[in-house]
Amino acid sequence: MNIVVCVKYVPDATGDRRFNDADHTVDRVGVDGLLSELDEYAVEEALKIVEASDGSEGEVTVLTVGPEQAADAIRKSLQMGAHKGVHVLDDAIHGSDAAATSLLLAEAIKKVGAESAWDLVICGMASTDGSMSVVPAMLAERLGVAQVTFGSEISVTGDMVSIRRDGDTATETVEASTPLVLSVTDQSNEPRYPSFKGIMAAKKKPVETWSLADLGVPAEQVGLAAAWTKVDASAARPPREAGTIVTDEGDGAARLVEFLAGQKFI
Amino acid sequence: MTEVLVLVDHVDGAVKKTTSELLTIARRLGEPSAVFFGTGVEQAKETLAQFGAAKVYVVEDAALGEFLVAPKAEAMAQLVEKTQPAAVLIPSYAEGKEIAGRLSVKLESGLITDAVDVKAGDNGPQTTQSVFAGSFTVTAQVTKGTPIITVKPNSATPEPTDGAAEVEPFAVTISDAAKTARIVDSKPREKTGRPELTEAAIVVSGGRGTGGNFEPVEAFADSLDAAVGASRAAVDSGWYPHSYQVGQTGKTVSPQLYIAAGISGAIQHRAGMQTSKTIVAINKDEEAPIFELVDFGVVGDLHTVLPAATEEVTKRKG
Numbered sequence: 001m002n003i004v005v006c007v008k009y010v011p012d013a014t015g016d017r018r019f020n021d022a023d024h025t026v027d028r029v030g031v032d033g034l035l036s037e038l039d040e041y042a043v044e045e046a047l048k049i050v051e052a053s054d055g056s057e058g059e060v061t062v063l064t065v066g067p068e069q070a071a072d073a074i075r076k077s078l079q080m081g082a083h084k085g086v087h088v089l090d091d092a093i094h095g096s097d098a099a100a101t102s103l104l105l106a107e108a109i110k111k112v113g114a115e116s117a118w119d120l121v122i123c124g125m126a127s128t129d130g131s132m133s134v135v136p137a138m139l140a141e142r143l144g145v146a147q148v149t150f151g152s153e154i155s156v157t158g159d160m161v162s163i164r165r166d167g168d169t170a171t172e173t174v175e176a177s178t179p180l181v182l183s184v185t186d187q188s189n190e191p192r193y194p195s196f197k198g199i200m201a202a203k204k205k206p207v208e209t210w211s212l213a214d215l216g217v218p219a220e221q222v223g224l225a226a227a228w229t230k231v232d233a234s235a236a237r238p239p240r241e242a243g244t245i246v247t248d249e250g251d252g253a254a255r256l257v258e259f260l261a262g263q264k265f266i
Numbered sequence: 267m268t269e270v271l272v273l274v275d276h277v278d279g280a281v282k283k284t285t286s287e288l289l290t291i292a293r294r295l296g297e298p299s300a301v302f303f304g305t306g307v308e309q310a311k312e313t314l315a316q317f318g319a320a321k322v323y324v325v326e327d328a329a330l331g332e333f334l335v336a337p338k339a340e341a342m343a344q345l346v347e348k349t350q351p352a353a354v355l356i357p358s359y360a361e362g363k364e365i366a367g368r369l370s371v372k373l374e375s376g377l378i379t380d381a382v383d384v385k386a387g388d389n390g391p392q393t394t395q396s397v398f399a400g401s402f403t404v405t406a407q408v409t410k411g412t413p414i415i416t417v418k419p420n421s422a423t424p425e426p427t428d429g430a431a432e433v434e435p436f437a438v439t440i441s442d443a444a445k446t447a448r449i450v451d452s453k454p455r456e457k458t459g460r461p462e463l464t465e466a467a468i469v470v471s472g473g474r475g476t477g478g479n480f481e482p483v484e485a486f487a488d489s490l491d492a493a494v495g496a497s498r499a500a501v502d503s504g505w506y507p508h509s510y511q512v513g514q515t516g517k518t519v520s521p522q523l524y525i526a527a528g529i530s531g532a533i534q535h536r537a538g539m540q541t542s543k544t545i546v547a548i549n550k551d552e553e554a555p556i557f558e559l560v561d562f563g564v565v566g567d568l569h570t571v572l573p574a575a576t577e578e579v580t581k582r583k584g
Contacts, residue, residue: 228411266579
């Protein structure tokens with residue numbers, strides 16, 4: 001099976017995250033960034049599927065759209081074991097919304113497919129920055145293939161893919177035949193750490209950089225000016241006022257209930 | 267007045283509270299029309315009328331229940347073509363957001379997800395979102411096409427009014443391309459008798475500090491008529507089902523009162539509860555980052571504090 005994994009380079013959630021003052025876009029350049037943690041599950045699932053189809057040829061291509069630093073997300077995926085990388089990089093992409101991002105991913109996936117046909121596109125369940133969870137659905141729409149999303153357990157038999165999807169009201173089993181777009185949750189697997197061998201091997205793996213022109217996407221269709229939504233303002237939430245903290249010396253429960261009663265919760 | 271389409275979130279006609287919230291919000295933007303997929307509209311009609319739905323479009327096509335997302339997105343697109351609404355409001359659950367995503371591409375219309383407030387503006391709806399684990403607030407608007415907005419639970423207080431809730435069956439044409447991801451099995455989640463996690467006014471969550479014993483957490487929650495949640499650490503340890511996980515990869519909750527018991531307060535968890543109105547924590551470790559967020563905190567062992575507090579609450583409630 002040939003698999004394309006879509007990954008995103010995001011600001012480190014444990015570090016300082018902010019917006020650019022001028023255009024309210026996420027600052028991806030002036031802060032520490034990394035491969036979105038939730039995309040590691042997508043890379044892992046792809047590697048597992050290819051490894052399970054023993055003997056048969058299968059390649060994992062990792063694809064990202066993002067600034068120069070986004071190459072880090074590709075490198076990490078290659079270190080985990082993906083075979084090659086594609087980086088869609090163009091100054092005109094800055095400020096693209098989910099719709100434009102899905103367009104770029106879809107066009108890049110078609111270009112990958114023109115060289116060798118793909119069976120699966122795998123995405124994480126959400127990015128850890130925008131966390132919209134809509135790009136996999138948008139990709140399926142643009143590629144005209146089945147959408148098998150939020151898989152917490154994945155099984156592949158021949159060209160049939162089946163997932164367990166845990167919804168709010170029910171747990172569903174969803175299946176479709178390839179080609180399709182699959183997204184996986186953080187319940188699906190345990191992402192591997194890159195081994196020393198993997199880190200060394202990654203240095204020799206091919207990474208192609210494609211511009212808008214390479215994809216045949218006009219600059220007017222992407223970037224901040226082409227976005228279908230506009231952010232008017234972004235502001236840090238005021239810090240919460242320091243609360244009362246008591247140490248339990250046998251009276252902790254009583255003081256807790258006193259507080260709740262004072263706030264009219266009881 | 268221009269119509270505003272509201273996708274009804276329901277299970278066999280039992281309408282979820284988010285729908286009343288969305289109908290209330292829709293009235294700020296125009297005249298709400300409920301969009302009802304599946305069966306059970308007779309049961310749902312009363313609630314939809316009570317919160318101001320003028321019309322109820324009913325789509326009963328079997329494909330909507332047999333295949334994932336895509337047929338619903340096609341049905342919604344056909345309804346938008348017919349009604350030319352001022353906006354489309356969809357509840358922010360996983361499938362809702364996916365329907366919205368596909369609809370956005372189909373209609374070439376802007377999409378805003380996870381709004382916590384929506385107001386009428388000069389150029390259409392203006393939304394407020396809470397982002398980066400609740401540390402930033404963003405206001406935004408759609409600039410192209412029909413605004414598609416997914417709205418989080420608890421984003422408005424449902425206000426009753428009178429709506430006609432005139433039922434109008436709507437026939438859709440679902441393409442073969444949309445009938446590809448088949449739902450071959452569906453097991454309803456077990457009922458706990460507790461409030462729905464994302465809708466509850468009070469949530470009591472347990473984490474690593476429970477050591478796997480959720481009884482004190484559940485008992486305290488029950489004394490307060492609260493929902494029960496769990497941290498990722500507790501879920502990953504297999505102590506509580508994933509569907510109760512509060513955090514970035516679980517549910518986002520924004521209740522009046524959030525009580526974190528034995529939860530350290532890692533960013534992953536904060537992302538799911540930081541916008542709660544009042545926050546309380548019980549934790550043995552006085553250095554736990556959760557204490558940075560609290561209105562009231564107890565440094566102590568939840569296994570002694572919670573049972574005593576449960577007893578006291580029960581006594582007070584008589």
